[in-house]
Amino acid sequence: MTGRLRPLPRSLDPLADESIHGYLLRLAHRFGVAPLEIAVRTGLVVQGRGRNGIPVRLLHDLDEQRLDAFARATCLTHDEVRGLLTALLGERYGPLNAGLLAEFRTPSGMLHNNRWILTRATRYCPRCLTGDGTEIEERHGGCWRRSWRLPPVFACLRHQRPLLYGCPRCGQDINTARAGSLVARASEAGLHPAQCRATIPGTRAICGASLVDGEANRLPHSPSTVAALLRLQHHFDRLLDPGGPKSVGSFGWLVPVAQHFIDLRALSALIFMTWPCGRELADTEALAMLVDREAEKRHAEFAKSRAEAEAGRRRQASHHYSNPAADPAVAGAVLGIAAKLLAAPDENETHEVMAPIIDRAKERNFSMSYQFRSFGGSSYPLQAILLTSRRDRGALQRMEQRIESKGFSRLTGAEQFTR
Numbered sequence: 001m002t003g004r005l006r007p008l009p010r011s012l013d014p015l016a017d018e019s020i021h022g023y024l025l026r027l028a029h030r031f032g033v034a035p036l037e038i039a040v041r042t043g044l045v046v047q048g049r050g051r052n053g054i055p056v057r058l059l060h061d062l063d064e065q066r067l068d069a070f071a072r073a074t075c076l077t078h079d080e081v082r083g084l085l086t087a088l089l090g091e092r093y094g095p096l097n098a099g100l101l102a103e104f105r106t107p108s109g110m111l112h113n114n115r116w117i118l119t120r121a122t123r124y125c126p127r128c129l130t131g132d133g134t135e136i137e138e139r140h141g142g143c144w145r146r147s148w149r150l151p152p153v154f155a156c157l158r159h160q161r162p163l164l165y166g167c168p169r170c171g172q173d174i175n176t177a178r179a180g181s182l183v184a185r186a187s188e189a190g191l192h193p194a195q196c197r198a199t200i201p202g203t204r205a206i207c208g209a210s211l212v213d214g215e216a217n218r219l220p221h222s223p224s225t226v227a228a229l230l231r232l233q234h235h236f237d238r239l240l241d242p243g244g245p246k247s248v249g250s251f252g253w254l255v256p257v258a259q260h261f262i263d264l265r266a267l268s269a270l271i272f273m274t275w276p277c278g279r280e281l282a283d284t285e286a287l288a289m290l291v292d293r294e295a296e297k298r299h300a301e302f303a304k305s306r307a308e309a310e311a312g313r314r315r316q317a318s319h320h321y322s323n324p325a326a327d328p329a330v331a332g333a334v335l336g337i338a339a340k341l342l343a344a345p346d347e348n349e350t351h352e353v354m355a356p357i358i359d360r361a362k363e364r365n366f367s368m369s370y371q372f373r374s375f376g377g378s379s380y381p382l383q384a385i386l387l388t389s390r391r392d393r394g395a396l397q398r399m400e401q402r403i404e405s406k407g408f409s410r411l412t413g414a415e416q417f418t419r
């Protein structure tokens, strides 16, 4: 398959934190060909088998053969190619960490059922896509960042603004045309990397709207809401930074950063499930109202799936509550509440803030509440605390001993989101 590949006559240097999706779009634009043709010429896709586009799993990881072929065709080092993939983010971001999540051992398994990497929703910062003014970015646009695939990345600190999702003109997800492909309409040539690739409903036409024009540069929220989102993003970016702290507090115990992100995921599910329970912890009323709308939609979907489960038509699904929000501001609002809950400094305070949420979750659906309280891959302290009855003093003492015997220590320093 790869024997006949020759290096491309020209290549491009990857930008910092660029995803393979963005890199393919820029290469395609540079050569004036379709992204699918670049994927074939660089060995990502076998000629003739690309009818379904570019497999979305290539976003995450490449097997050795593909990695080698792609590196040779693009004149990049193997490390530079790995830098375009999301696999390495798993070291700090637990929902992509195969060591913590046994069910996601293969790259396709990692992406197929894992909603905590955004493969269907496309977030972007219009100012990043505009480019930094250098000649190469003037011509082919700026950086589609890898980190925009992570639900806890909902704002751009470089440009001090929340990310956007959806096209400013057609309102659809810009990659919506083919959910299974890394790039929508991958066999279409001639689009700029910062153009919407959605298909206009009822036609074959591509929307093609620019994602970087003046409209996209307006801030979608009030200054206080933007400030709250940026503050939380600063905290998460520090945790995601390869040089950032190794551990962080979950309910008063130091846990590895990667696992803390799974703890946030578990709490995000509990927050949606029991909304409006945690509403008073939202940073601004505007953020609370965004979650009101999203939770209403999720409660309705949950009720519908419960009715179907009761009629024996299918199993009760939990994804209505456990999926992250596609809208960056909603994701930021819910994760902000989750971060504040996890910042409770000890068991007493944890039980105070968590009791209404746990009681409501049990009431709504006991087995699902159990599933979220013992979420796969979440930290031992989180599971122990959320599964131990706060009324049983003896059990609480034994729980503390068990957490310590697993090697966890109490949080004493500053590695904490301030509430």
Ligand SMILES: [Zn+2]
Binding pocket: 125, 126, 127, 128, 129, 156, 157, 158, 159
């Ligand atoms: Zn930006």
Ligand SMILES: [Zn+2]
Binding pocket: 167, 168, 169, 170, 171, 172, 174, 196, 197, 198, 207, 208, 209
């Ligand atoms: Zn559009």
